[in-house]
Amino acid sequence: MIFSTELLKGTLKTIVLKMLSDTDRMYGYEITQRVKELTGDKIQITEGALYPTLHALEKDGLVTTQIEYLGKRQRKYYLISKAGKGAAKERVNEFTEFAQTIATLLDIKTNMA
Amino acid sequence: MIFSTELLKGTLKTIVLKMLSDTDRMYGYEITQRVKELTGDKIQITEGALYPTLHALEKDGLVTTQIEYLGKRQRKYYLISKAGKGAAKERVNEFTEFAQTIATLLDIKTNMA
DNA sequence: TACTATGCATTGATTTCTTATGTATATTTG
DNA sequence: CAAATATACATAAGAAATCAATGCATAGTA
Numbered sequence: 001m002i003f004s005t006e007l008l009k010g011t012l013k014t015i016v017l018k019m020l021s022d023t024d025r026m027y028g029y030e031i032t033q034r035v036k037e038l039t040g041d042k043i044q045i046t047e048g049a050l051y052p053t054l055h056a057l058e059k060d061g062l063v064t065t066q067i068e069y070l071g072k073r074q075r076k077y078y079l080i081s082k083a084g085k086g087a088a089k090e091r092v093n094e095f096t097e098f099a100q101t102i103a104t105l106l107d108i109k110t111n112m113a
Numbered sequence: 114m115i116f117s118t119e120l121l122k123g124t125l126k127t128i129v130l131k132m133l134s135d136t137d138r139m140y141g142y143e144i145t146q147r148v149k150e151l152t153g154d155k156i157q158i159t160e161g162a163l164y165p166t167l168h169a170l171e172k173d174g175l176v177t178t179q180i181e182y183l184g185k186r187q188r189k190y191y192l193i194s195k196a197g198k199g200a201a202k203e204r205v206n207e208f209t210e211f212a213q214t215i216a217t218l219l220d221i222k223t224n225m226a
Numbered sequence: 227t228a229c230t231a232t233g234c235a236t237t238g239a240t241t242t243c244t245t246a247t248g249t250a251t252a253t254t255t256g
Numbered sequence: 257c258a259a260a261t262a263t264a265c266a267t268a269a270g271a272a273a274t275c276a277a278t279g280c281a282t283a284g285t286a
Binding site: 227228229230231232233234235236237238239240241242243244245246247248249250251252253254255256 | 257258259260261262263264265266267268269270271272273274275276277278279280281282283284285286
Binding site: 121122123125159161162165166183184185186187 | 272273274275276277281282283
């Protein structure tokens, strides 16, 4: 991860909710790989951070799960719920506003939509 | 603070270094008020977060301090060091890149400079 | 005189994430 | 075919950053 990990804090749930909002369903390992791919290896989600987050989202009713098997190997799919979709939108909006606010503070020229 | 506080994590040092880079010197309370003012009350730095941060910056040689008195009231000024200026620039650049990366992930249209 | 603002600071608890570890199957490569 | 790597789940101990609360003290205001 090229970013000082501090910055990443607080964005993980937002990222996961957004990923799941844009697809039918995803499994944990798939999320880590997709994020890595989409960010050109800049963001690497660790499993120790991801799984507790997924479990928390499930507990809060923002995602549901389906377990399937490929041969003997287990795979646990996560699906966004209706509440989860709402939460995803809220969080994306919040991040957008947050980034703009910080950018202003830091004198970064921005035109974020 | 309107932002879920999670997001703020990791940006505090960057904000403080930038504030100090843009001024001769500032004291703690002044920083909290200035950030509040510049963000339209959206970001409120708490003292429990600020002072440990300032002390850490001092310990790392990124800021120096001057104590003055207004009558009997103590005021502790923080000044950016040369190393601090460099760190500020690095961190601002890092935040910019980070925000762009996340924005891409979240499908936020952005044109950040 | 009481409340609010200014100004420093610490402490305990909480949240979030990292690093390390554990278990197991599947695939690729020398 | 053995060893290494990739896939796939997960937990646990600890670190790091922040919050909420508290404490002390002076200054100004209602």
